[in-house]
Amino acid sequence: MIRLILPTHLWRLANTDREIEIEVAEPATIGATLDALERRYPMLRGTIRDHITKERRAYVRFFACGEDWSHEPQEMLLPEAVLKGEQPLRIVGAMAGG
Amino acid sequence: MSGVRVLVGTHKGAFVLTSSPRNGRWDVSGPHFAGWDIYHIKGSPLNPDRLYASQSSDWFGQVIHRSNDGGKTWTPVGNQFSYDGNPGTHQFYDGTQHPWEFKQVWYLEPSLTDPETVYAGVEDAALFRSTDGGDTWQELPALRAVKGHLWQPGGGGMCLHTILQDPADPNRLYIAISAAGAFRSDDGGQTWRAINKGLHSDYELPDAAADVGHSVHNIAMHPSRPDVLFMQKHWDVLRSDDAGENWREVSGNLPSDFGFPIAVHAHEPETIYVVPIKSDSEHYPPDGKLRVYRSRTGGGEWEALTKGLPQKNCYVNVLRSALAVDTLDPCGVYFGTTGGQVYASADSGDSWTAIVQDLPKVHSVEVQVLP
Numbered sequence: 001m002i003r004l005i006l007p008t009h010l011w012r013l014a015n016t017d018r019e020i021e022i023e024v025a026e027p028a029t030i031g032a033t034l035d036a037l038e039r040r041y042p043m044l045r046g047t048i049r050d051h052i053t054k055e056r057r058a059y060v061r062f063f064a065c066g067e068d069w070s071h072e073p074q075e076m077l078l079p080e081a082v083l084k085g086e087q088p089l090r091i092v093g094a095m096a097g098g
Numbered sequence: 099m100s101g102v103r104v105l106v107g108t109h110k111g112a113f114v115l116t117s118s119p120r121n122g123r124w125d126v127s128g129p130h131f132a133g134w135d136i137y138h139i140k141g142s143p144l145n146p147d148r149l150y151a152s153q154s155s156d157w158f159g160q161v162i163h164r165s166n167d168g169g170k171t172w173t174p175v176g177n178q179f180s181y182d183g184n185p186g187t188h189q190f191y192d193g194t195q196h197p198w199e200f201k202q203v204w205y206l207e208p209s210l211t212d213p214e215t216v217y218a219g220v221e222d223a224a225l226f227r228s229t230d231g232g233d234t235w236q237e238l239p240a241l242r243a244v245k246g247h248l249w250q251p252g253g254g255g256m257c258l259h260t261i262l263q264d265p266a267d268p269n270r271l272y273i274a275i276s277a278a279g280a281f282r283s284d285d286g287g288q289t290w291r292a293i294n295k296g297l298h299s300d301y302e303l304p305d306a307a308a309d310v311g312h313s314v315h316n317i318a319m320h321p322s323r324p325d326v327l328f329m330q331k332h333w334d335v336l337r338s339d340d341a342g343e344n345w346r347e348v349s350g351n352l353p354s355d356f357g358f359p360i361a362v363h364a365h366e367p368e369t370i371y372v373v374p375i376k377s378d379s380e381h382y383p384p385d386g387k388l389r390v391y392r393s394r395t396g397g398g399e400w401e402a403l404t405k406g407l408p409q410k411n412c413y414v415n416v417l418r419s420a421l422a423v424d425t426l427d428p429c430g431v432y433f434g435t436t437g438g439q440v441y442a443s444a445d446s447g448d449s450w451t452a453i454v455q456d457l458p459k460v461h462s463v464e465v466q467v468l469p
Binding site: 043051 | 132133134155156157158159160161174177178180
């Protein structure tokens with residue numbers, strides 16, 4: 001199970017909770033985690049990454065274990081603490097709101 | 099009549115204002131979609147409880163919601179707006195070519211004939227249609243073929259912001275784009291042509307009378323006379339009596355002919371409304387006086403409507419989709435401001451009351467008279 005923390009707009013849009021747990025098939029990469037998230041909550045398609053290219057939206061960032069994972073390739077395996085469920089992967093709206 | 103419902107799209111959410119006709123008391127529900135930019139929310143003319151709303155965000159992109167109960171509950175529907183093929187390039191502000199990129203939905207126009215069909219006008223400018231209640235969207239790409247490489251963004255971006263359907267001919271559609279102009283299709287959107295003859299943009303275009311490139315801000319029609327169109331251009335108010343084939347200026351005695359919205363009285367096809375704004379860079383009313391101007395002669399001769407509106411120190415704007423009329427008799431007129439007020443007139447504009455005062459910046463106002 002991967003723990004995910006969603007930004008306010010997206011957990012409200014998905015009508016779920018701020019923190020969710022999601023089953024991700026191995027290897028549990030960033031991309032596989034987003035695939036699983038979008039399968040469970042189809043309304044989130046296009047809000048985190050492009051529908052077709054899967055490119056991360058410019059104002060969305062991924063944080064995990066105190067580090068910025070936004071610019072890692074989506075094929076990158078998540079850190080061990082996230083894989084074990086000890087730490088969440090945080091999807092964050094960039095600090096551009098004033 | 100069981101009520102009037104005013105659908106307000108704002109910079110930080112949607113609001114639904116409801117009232118029994120003319121009782122002066124308004125129930126305010128919202129914010130719906132709190133924090134999202136709501137460019138437009140509109141109901142189906144066939145089923146007033148079927149609403150569509152466009153939410154956008156710099157962070158999370160475009161979302162569309164549909165309601166089947168008049169806005170009490172909402173369901174997210176399709177948000178994939180993919181241009182048909184490679185959309186190529188358009189003119190950028192400096193005249194260079196710039197890639198076409200989807201940014202957001204500006205306008206939603208539910209069909210007059212099918213409650214499951216809805217049109218979406220988007221930025222960068224294109225027209226999309228859904229025939230399944232918004233679940234999936236397909237572009238009507240022939241529009242971009244009308245010299246799309248010469249279209250350019252206005253101050254708000256290169257947006258398709260107005261969609262009109264001809265009630266007498268379901269195949270006839272009009273759209274307007276800033277800054278490209280007005281366009282008409284006579285075959286349900288399969289082919290299009292520019293209808294900008296008579297428009298002059300002396301300060302914006304090297305060829306003031308070019309086929310395309312004009313910053314048309316809004317167009318309006320009365321359903322009983324679909325060949326008569328009224329236009330608020332960047333500068334100039336114009337009318338066409340031949341379905342857009344030819345336009346002539348009817349700015350007349352307006353204190354400024356710059357503005358954004360234009361609307362037609364529900365029962366008087368020659369009575370029209372505009373909100374003059376000082377200039378293209380000074381987006382507020384002339385002299386700090388918020389005045390709606392009404393012409394009962396289809397333009398040319400205008401009267402200021404001021405009763406109940408601030409007549410000093412007012413520096414708000416009224417955006418292109420933020421003026422609407424209801425179908426009651428006498429006709430109600432409504433508009434929202436960038437200062438968050440929504441004003442209503444129950445007497446065709448003779449007098450006004452602020453029905454809400456402190457909303458976020460208002461993008462759009464639509465009105466429904468409920469059966």
